[in-house]
Amino acid sequence: MAEKLRSIRGIHDGLPQQVEIWRKIESAARRVFARYAVAEVRLPILEPTELFVRSIGEATDIVSKEMYSFVDQGDAHICLRPEGTAGAVRAYLQAGLTRAGTQRWYYCGPMFRRERPQKGRLRQFQQIGVEWFGAAGPVEDVEVLAMAHDFLVEIGLSELRLELNSLGCPACRPAYRDRLVDYLQQRADHLCATCHERMDKNPMRVLDCKEEQCQQQLQDAPEMVAHLCQGCAGHFAAVRCGLDALAIRYQVNPRIVRGLDYYNRTAFEIVTDQLGAQGTVLAGGRYDGLVQELGGPATPAIGFAAGLERLAMLLDAPSPTSPDIAVVALGDVVMDWSLQQAAALRSRGISVIHCGGGSAKRQFKIADRELVRYTLIIGEDEMAQGKVTLRNMSTGEQQLLSPDEIVLPA
């Protein structure tokens, strides 16, 4: 290799130890989601660029500077999906499911954003996402939140913080937004440069600013939860009521702002302080307008996405898996027969490695390094009798057996 070949910046390999953790998280998700009658969908990784421009919003960072988009050989404008919701809505409409009743979906797969990598942030990362279509009431919000909560408990993360907010709706948000902008403009002199940008692009983001000086100015800034219309206020109250009924702990955080344009009413994040600046491990909310925005009938919907890599960082590495048996073949004449013994054991569901022959010492070293529980020693003596020696690697105990007598304790 003249030049060292590396994976693309911010795009990492999933090596066995890492994948082991991912699989644990995914299987927990599958178990829990099944209990809520949620079905898996597998959606394209490539989508028309237009889909995200129309759904996420052209002005958002994701669309304006973080998408991997390109023109293919047929002059089509396509991109690697930066998130999962838009594609799910597209699929829902394309399949003609708008009159098929509530659809409860989940998916699991890679997303792509061309950001500067840091802790908990990659250019290719995986999300486990959930989308419920045709779910209008606060009860569904509660159930989605309960499911997210159950999922995290299932993987052993019960101490995470659920933060809840309401973003209002087209009836009440514009008026609130004007009120907020007024407030901010009065104090514009004391706000940081990025907050000035946020005032134009997304004023609610100012509430989130990390600058202490800005936060001081925001002490009594108007909050959406205090300016909800009657419908939104009732919805929000019912969501809180349902969470209380299920004894799911949460705190209202009026400063939660969803990044993507399509959210309304319920918005939530599940956060940890163990992950540095990227503490959000799962986030979502209601997006009642999106289906219509993409050309379908008015369809209420709610969903969330969890970052697989971020969740994995909170879990302990699993102990390495090891084979049950290592086959040690002593002498070339026994090689074929030893291969047959290994094959026979595997056909019984036992995991076996073959140490490949050579000196006994070499083969036992291999067996030792693989952390096997037993070695199966096959030499000319054994083969002549049609038997094998089974050695317990932790006790050193050995016994001569015929191959089909081998029974491993569970």
Added chain:
RNA sequence: GUGGAUGUAGCUCAAUGGUAGAGCCCCGGUUUGUGGUACCGGUGGUUGUGGGUUCGAGUCCCAUCAUCCACCCCA
């Protein structure tokens, strides 16, 4: 996109501007029928890359790439 830190063997790290090293790992040996311990030996490097300064650069300077962390933004 902006800022900071860091790049030397597979890994963890040494080396005042003067011959690139150690430990661990790996491979082999100490009875080609017995592992974890011990001893012996061995493989392995264009010092991230490209320039510059110098008699001489791992070391100083510039650029570039990558990793990590933070901003921005977000899962």
